[in-house]
Amino acid sequence: MKLVILGKGGQGVIFFSRMIAQAAIKRGLSVRSTEIKGMAKKGGTVEIQMKIGEGMSGLVKRGSADMVILLSNDIFDYAKTFGKNIFSFNEKEIQTAFASVPMRYVNTFLLGIFVKKTSLFECDDFMDLFDEENKKSFLKGCNYVQS
């Protein structure tokens, strides 16, 4: 599977991507990825291209991604260059995330939503990857989708 994960610096995009990678490795799949962090931290675009269970490099050609996970909706047009299947979070989900957990755990809350809404992984795949705070936030995200 070819994935591209896009967001802004400071959103925890890299952590988000590493958790997905670790969950895939736990399932015995190969993972290759590449991280472009740009020059600025806050506000700059963070781009992770990832291949799970295929390929030799982590790079994903334009137009060939099986899924683009978008954590920052203002770069939608850029996201589209990688593929048609874009997974993004709606305004309500983002607001709930900010209201439910401290800012630095928003990414794991959103990861919970992502895992629940897609059938790529099970919540259990992630459980032993987190510290306590992240685990709590992640479960809140998972439960938000169920409720």
Added chain:
Amino acid sequence: MLTLYLSGNEAIAYGLVQAGVRFITGYPGTPSSEIIPAAQNLVKKKNIKAFIDWAINEKVAFEISYSVSLTGLKTAVTMKQVGLNVAMDPFMNSAYIGTDGAMVVVSVDDPGPHSSQTEQDSRFFAMAGKIPVLDPSTVQEAYEFAKRAVELSKKYSIPVMLRSSTRISHGRGDVKVEEDFISEPINVTFKTIKDWDKKLPRYAATPRQRLMLHGLLNEKIAEIERLNELKTFFSGDILIISSGAVFSYLYELIEEYGLEDKVTLAKVDMPYPMKKYDFSNYKRVITVEETMPVIELQLCTEGRRNGIVPKHGELTPDVCEEILERIGLIKKGKTISVPPLKRPSLCPGCGHRIALYALKKVFGKKAVYSGDIGCYTLALNFGVTDTVLCMGASVSFGLGIKKAFEIAGKDQDVVAIIGDSTFFHTGIPPLIDAVHYRVPFLTVILDNKTVAMTGNQKTLSDHVSSFGEPVTPIIIENVVKGIGVRFVQTVDPYDFASSIKTLKEAKRFLKENKDPAVVVFRHLCVNTKEGLDANPIYNVKILKEVCKGCKVCITEFECPAIFFSEEEGKVDVDKTLCISCGCCVNVCPAKAIVLV
């Protein structure tokens, strides 16, 4: 065997330490900066005795590591490709003298370039210096080649380069690593061995002896070249030769397009030194490599020189598709145009922004601002940087440009802008020249006590080493005064009134004295935990009825936390980005930004 999800830089660190490297120095530079911290973490975790820490610049880092290799230890030095330029003098010489322990020169290239000044190819410099170079294609190989580089260096008593690139160093993958870390006894034999006199002509070689050493180097290279084999994949009559990250893209594309019986793909682990091969069985031989024709020139193949491979830019999988199309192997689909992304800017609350804004206020837009390499290069966005060349050049440029105006008989304010780490790196020598020749320009040193741009590495102003041992902090003001600069003032840029006052004094000093002046702006980087914790909290709000929508706070100050609302025709504060530094209250001409 263990399977770890490592970055290329972590994999390199793992390989080096596992192969017995116990001494690593370097200077931070994207995308090489994470190797040293990863190696530090590893030796701490494994309780291995080693020295792994940063040096003032790449030349010094190289010389320190190299001298240690002469005493019998296994060493490494890390840098980005432009850092290798700074280390070029010892680099070229080290091949002649050779090593006693082992030495790996890790140089990380940045085709694209994503965050560099040049797209230069470190392999080309290895060839120029007659130093063997290994070029990993995957993160797994980054680990394996790091170990191989140590072994090769040890075996032939020659420094070996490990060339990585952004895609390998900042790539990640599941890497299979050995579990054991062998502990070899560390034996320093320098000047204590019996036949020291015989060794001396090597360590302190005169030109005549250098000629002999050059001959010896050629013998080593010939031997290494003889053992350098190609690995081939697939079975077509068109041979494509590659190395590094590009090899993996080509491999994937050949499979994707089903070209297995049309193309033979050859992988080069060591792009220099290469021996001649018999390619008479192939219809065509083409080299596809990043970023200069290193293999292509040695093997005399098609490639960059006949226009099949682009001469600039990263060879991404998309570009590799175009190359295969140019060879006549595939018909590529239409190219997808990519919209530009928002340009990067200084972090909200960054002390550099308000310091440089004050500078612009006092010296005006007509002053010449020579910039340097660091976060503050982004002052380009709001008009406080006119030049950027390479590390330390801001001060040389300040000197040179001021002199040029003097010769032309014209008055011109000139300001050099440099960060603390860059000042130490290569900013001090030109300031010495400026004092000596009495050139009246201002050097602004932005001291945030960290190497911020490359991920907040420690600087020379720290009190403890990366291993928690006490170290002597180097005081910038003492260095500047020691050189002989007579006007040296320090100010916290968050104190805007003092900043303006100090800069006005500096301006007056420059007018009245024919001598350089220095102002140090000191404020901790807000991108570090210590910096953010220590930062004052001044909440701000926009008085909507007062805001005229002139956008001065955006165009002249460029804080990412301030945005313009098209509906209202006024600015607003993005609370998710704002860190409540309060600096922007100094900026609004209508006084619409106020403290809460």
